[in-house]
Amino acid sequence: MTFYLFDRSFYIASDVLLAYITVILSGAALFYLITKANKWPTIKKYVTTTHHRKIGVLYLLSATLFFIRAGIEALIIRIQLAVPENDWWVFQGDKFNEAFTTHGTIMIFFVAMPLLIGLMNVAVPLQIGARDMAFPYMNAVSFWLFLAGAILVNMSFFMTASPNAGWTAYAPLSVSTYTPEAGNDYYVFGLQVSGIGTILAAINMIVTIVRHRAPGMKLTRMPLFPWSTLITSFLILIAFPVLTIALYILMFDRMFGTQFFTGEAGSPIYWQHLFWIFGHPEVYIIILPAFGIFSDVISTFSKKRVFGYTSMVIALAIIGLLGFMVWVHHMFTVGLGPLVNTFFAITTMLIAVPTGIKIFNWLFTMRKGLIRFTTPMLFSLGFIPTFVVGGVTGVMLSVAAADMQYHDSYFVVAHFHYTMIGGTVLGAFAGIYYWFPKMFGIKLKDTLGKWHFWLFVIGFHITFFPMHLAGLNGMPRRVYTYLPKDDVFIYNFVSTIGAFLMGLGTLAFIWNIYQSFKKPDYTGNDPWDGRTLEWSVPSPAPEHPFQPMPLVKTIDPLWEAKRNRGGKLPEAESARSAPIDVTSWQPIGLAGMMMVFSLAFIYHQTWLQIIAGIGVLSFFVIRNLTDEHVRVTREEENE
Amino acid sequence: MRKIYMILSSVLLILSGCNLRVLDPKSQTAKDQSFLVQFSFALMMIVFATVIVLFVWFVWKYRQTEENKHKIPEDEKGNRLFEITWTVLPIILLAVLAVPTIKITYEISASSSATPPNAVHIDVTAQQFSWTFEYQNGVVQTSELVLPKDRPVVFHLNSDDVIHSFWVPKLGGKKDVIPGKERRLILTPDEVGTYQGKCAEFCGKDHALMRFETIVKTQEDYKQWLQKMKQKIE
Ligand code: HEM
Ligand SMILES: [Cu+2]
Numbered sequence: 075m076t077f078y079l080f081d082r083s084f085y086i087a088s089d090v091l092l093a094y095i096t097v098i099l100s101g102a103a104l105f106y107l108i109t110k111a112n113k114w115p116t117i118k119k120y121v122t123t124t125h126h127r128k129i130g131v132l133y134l135l136s137a138t139l140f141f142i143r144a145g146i147e148a149l150i151i152r153i154q155l156a157v158p159e160n161d162w163w164v165f166q167g168d169k170f171n172e173a174f175t176t177h178g179t180i181m182i183f184f185v186a187m188p189l190l191i192g193l194m195n196v197a198v199p200l201q202i203g204a205r206d207m208a209f210p211y212m213n214a215v216s217f218w219l220f221l222a223g224a225i226l227v228n229m230s231f232f233m234t235a236s237p238n239a240g241w242t243a244y245a246p247l248s249v250s251t252y253t254p255e256a257g258n259d260y261y262v263f264g265l266q267v268s269g270i271g272t273i274l275a276a277i278n279m280i281v282t283i284v285r286h287r288a289p290g291m292k293l294t295r296m297p298l299f300p301w302s303t304l305i306t307s308f309l310i311l312i313a314f315p316v317l318t319i320a321l322y323i324l325m326f327d328r329m330f331g332t333q334f335f336t337g338e339a340g341s342p343i344y345w346q347h348l349f350w351i352f353g354h355p356e357v358y359i360i361i362l363p364a365f366g367i368f369s370d371v372i373s374t375f376s377k378k379r380v381f382g383y384t385s386m387v388i389a390l391a392i393i394g395l396l397g398f399m400v401w402v403h404h405m406f407t408v409g410l411g412p413l414v415n416t417f418f419a420i421t422t423m424l425i426a427v428p429t430g431i432k433i434f435n436w437l438f439t440m441r442k443g444l445i446r447f448t449t450p451m452l453f454s455l456g457f458i459p460t461f462v463v464g465g466v467t468g469v470m471l472s473v474a475a476a477d478m479q480y481h482d483s484y485f486v487v488a489h490f491h492y493t494m495i496g497g498t499v500l501g502a503f504a505g506i507y508y509w510f511p512k513m514f515g516i517k518l519k520d521t522l523g524k525w526h527f528w529l530f531v532i533g534f535h536i537t538f539f540p541m542h543l544a545g546l547n548g549m550p551r552r553v554y555t556y557l558p559k560d561d562v563f564i565y566n567f568v569s570t571i572g573a574f575l576m577g578l579g580t581l582a583f584i585w586n587i588y589q590s591f592k593k594p595d596y597t598g599n600d601p602w603d604g605r606t607l608e609w610s611v612p613s614p615a616p617e618h619p620f621q622p623m624p625l626v627k628t629i630d631p632l633w634e635a636k637r638n639r640g641g642k643l644p645e646a647e648s649a650r651s652a653p654i655d656v657t658s659w660q661p662i663g664l665a666g667m668m669m670v671f672s673l674a675f676i677y678h679q680t681w682l683q684i685i686a687g688i689g690v691l692s693f694f695v696i697r698n699l700t701d702e703h704v705r706v707t708r709e710e711e712n713e
Numbered sequence: 714m715r716k717i718y719m720i721l722s723s724v725l726l727i728l729s730g731c732n733l734r735v736l737d738p739k740s741q742t743a744k745d746q747s748f749l750v751q752f753s754f755a756l757m758m759i760v761f762a763t764v765i766v767l768f769v770w771f772v773w774k775y776r777q778t779e780e781n782k783h784k785i786p787e788d789e790k791g792n793r794l795f796e797i798t799w800t801v802l803p804i805i806l807l808a809v810l811a812v813p814t815i816k817i818t819y820e821i822s823a824s825s826s827a828t829p830p831n832a833v834h835i836d837v838t839a840q841q842f843s844w845t846f847e848y849q850n851g852v853v854q855t856s857e858l859v860l861p862k863d864r865p866v867v868f869h870l871n872s873d874d875v876i877h878s879f880w881v882p883k884l885g886g887k888k889d890v891i892p893g894k895e896r897r898l899i900l901t902p903d904e905v906g907t908y909q910g911k912c913a914e915f916c917g918k919d920h921a922l923m924r925f926e927t928i929v930k931t932q933e934d935y936k937q938w939l940q941k942m943k944q945k946i947e
């Protein structure tokens with residue numbers, strides 16, 4: 075769209091223009107509503123908080139926002155592909171490529187990750203009887219760095235420079251020879267900055283779980299969600315630095331003229347190895363916590379402890395280990411030779427074994443139980459058959475020779491959405507419905523929850539099942555059009571209809587949140603007849619939840635207490651030292667400075683790089699000078 | 714009634730997967746791959762069916778009703794025997810799948826490293842966003858690939874810019890085309906016909922349009938065609 079102002083003509087793509095208008099209008103409306111409801115103090119409280127529950131809520135809130143954005147992109151993709159040779163709006167060529175690139179990138183890094191990390195923040199400390207995360211200040215830094223990275227990737231669209239090399243950013247397409255625009259720089263810096271946040275979050279989780287469990291809660295008595303969090307955090311700690319390095323090298327290739335991924339000495343295959351050594355563990359990073367959620371939810375709503383607890387934990391650990399030994403299954407078509415290909419085919423198949431163990435354990439948890447079809451349980455029940463479809467197609471994909479046909483076709487698109495939506499997203503929804511009372515003291519509405527579930531899950535299968543067939547009929551992924559003679563019209567058309575059903579389901583979810591706050595159903599400590607510690611504290615969880623500190627003697631302490639002790643948990647004599655809560659503007663300041671720093675690189679402004687770099691470093695100094703431990707010790711001495 | 718029947722039959726047609734290109738192979742390689750697809754699918758259906766049966770059975774049988782609402786299920790930690798069963802059986806199932814996987818993966822790779830004596834050699838060059846095919850006698854074709862029936866064809870795959878991937882679903886594949894190093898793929902078409910070829914690795918703006926037509930001719934026709942093209946350039 076071209077328009078004229080002061081005798082000059084300006085060009086702005088109509089989709090970007092529309093996005094600007096939408097964002098500005100809704101921003102203004104939001105500002106008005108917040109001011110009218112006098113909510114600025116609440117916002118300030120959240121922005122400066124270091125409390126695990128509030129940070130968890132912030133993660134979940136931003137994940138939901140980004141889910142809406144990337145979801146809109148999914149609908150755009152589906153509309154453009156609804157009929158052959160479609161010419162819808164601007165979404166052909168680069169615009170389409172940008173849409174699926176940011177869809178994939180945002181969904182993985184800024185939806186799946188924060189949904190799970192958010193739920194960990196809310197639930198894990200309460201489940202293990204900790205007062206807060208081990209490092210509350212660092213927890214806030216993690217969140218704000220994550221958000222800074224997310225904003226970078228999201229703002230690229232508004233700067234008409236979206237990343238456009240796929241979420242995998244394969245070199246040499248992603249180096250500046252072929253994509254000189256700023257788009258892939260946003261990708262590099264966005265993921266880099268949020269990646270630091272993720273690594274810090276993982277360290278925090280590990281220390282919290284290792285150091286801050288309630289007295290008596292041995293690792294062998296820990297619920298499965300904290301277990302999966304612990305193992306996931308180790309995966310993050312190993313996998314994310316690989317991404318950091320890969321992005322770092324890519325940055326050098328893009329900005330400083332090195333040739334790691336091109337030219338004589340370099341090779342584009344290096345990028346693929348680095349990316350997938352990170353990338354495959356990443357898909358387990360976003361599925362294992364969901365497994366943990368399902369274990370807790372299924373056990374609660376079957377009124378039984380989880381079947382085969384020990385094998386559940388071992389299975390998680392084995393999946394985590396094997397997850398590092400399968401990355402080449404994304405590279406079967408590169409031509410690394412039969413030995414390499416079959417080795418990685420076998421390791422990939424092996425992962426099916428521990429995954430199968432988990433599925434059967436969940437089924438047998440329900441056996442002889444008493445199943446209540448609450449909304450969180452519905453999502454968990456929807457997960458089992460859906461995820462099994464994704465699992466069996468996963469085994470089919472591991473067959474190296476056959477994968478040469480599936481690879482980069484819609485079959486793969488179907489497969490990974492079955493695992494990521496069927497696993498991660500359904501798991502996150504289950505977790506949100508399940509722990510909502512602990513976040514806000516109210517329950518989400520059950521009827522709307524059921525609408526949400528059925529629309530979303532039915533829509534899901536309608537969207538993604540036909541993609542298997544489109545793939546087998548020779549439809550490559552990442553194409554913006556196809557021909558009538560390709561015979562994939564019917565699959566694509568059905569798929570588009572399904573996508574809109576999923577959209578309706580998501581609207582039902584958002585409406586549900588709105589309604590639940592408008593007409594709140596306040597709940598007590600234990601709305602679901604729960605089994606673990608988090609249900610023994612008030613809803614929403616207070617700042618100092620465990621006073622007195624419970625003494626844990628079984629896997630489901632609260633359940634045992636309700637059966638044998640009239641609901642009272644045994645008390646521990648001494649409590650663990652609690653982390654120190656602070657409120658601080660520093661975390662958001664640091665993240666903001668990191669964003670400026672990144673932008674200075676993206677737009678090659680050396681002077682700004684220097685200033686922002688000094689700015690970032692000075693936050694380290696400030697932090698050292700304002701350490702709350704010093705303050706608290708001094709206060710204690712004065713007493 | 715007629716209408717319902719028609720809808721049902723078209724749904725069946727969609728589901729049965731007949732005519733799906735990958736499952737309608739026209740070369741030995743693609744046939745092996747198609748076999749693997751179907752074999753692994755069949756094995757996996759055993760797993761899927763087992764899970765679904767247990768799932769429906771348990772969810773139905775153990776749902777909460779008005780009568781049993783206040784019952785507390787018996788505590789149950791696990792069951793060694795069951796757990797061993799669902800560890801060992803999948804391992805056996807996967808072993809069954811692993812055998813043809815290894816065999817066929819080796820066969821496909823091996824056939825790509827040796828060069829059969831009567832092979833046809835074609836230099837394939839991929840560039841954003843088209844394919845060029847160069848024959849041994851100097852004939853150069855764009856976006857149209859002509860192959861002889863029943864003779865092994867050695868594709869020498871090279872890229873001028875980014876990574877592409879060479880894919881003819883009915884003949885098998887695919888093989889990435891990576892700048893800097895030649896890769897090879899050997900296919901032996903065994904039926905005359907016209908098949909779609911596509912770039913399968915995202916390569917930029919018009920990746921979607923980077924297609925080619927593959928025409929398999931009898932050896933006679935192929936020879937004639939090559940000669941005719943040769944004369945054209947001379
Ligand atoms: C909500 C409904 C969703 C729909 C309708 C949808 C649809 C699609 C479609 C059609 C593609 C293929 C684009 C192409 O190859 O041209 C795609 C790609 C992708 N989707 Fe989704 N998706 C949805 C949700 C999700 C979620 C929840 C995740 C992850 C948690 C996800 C992750 C991805 C990724 C990683 C890609 C690959 C992007 C790439 O090729 O670079 N999607 N999606
Ligand atoms: Cu993988």
Ligand SMILES: [Cu+2]
Nearest residue numbers: 912914916920
């Ligand atoms: Cu391409």
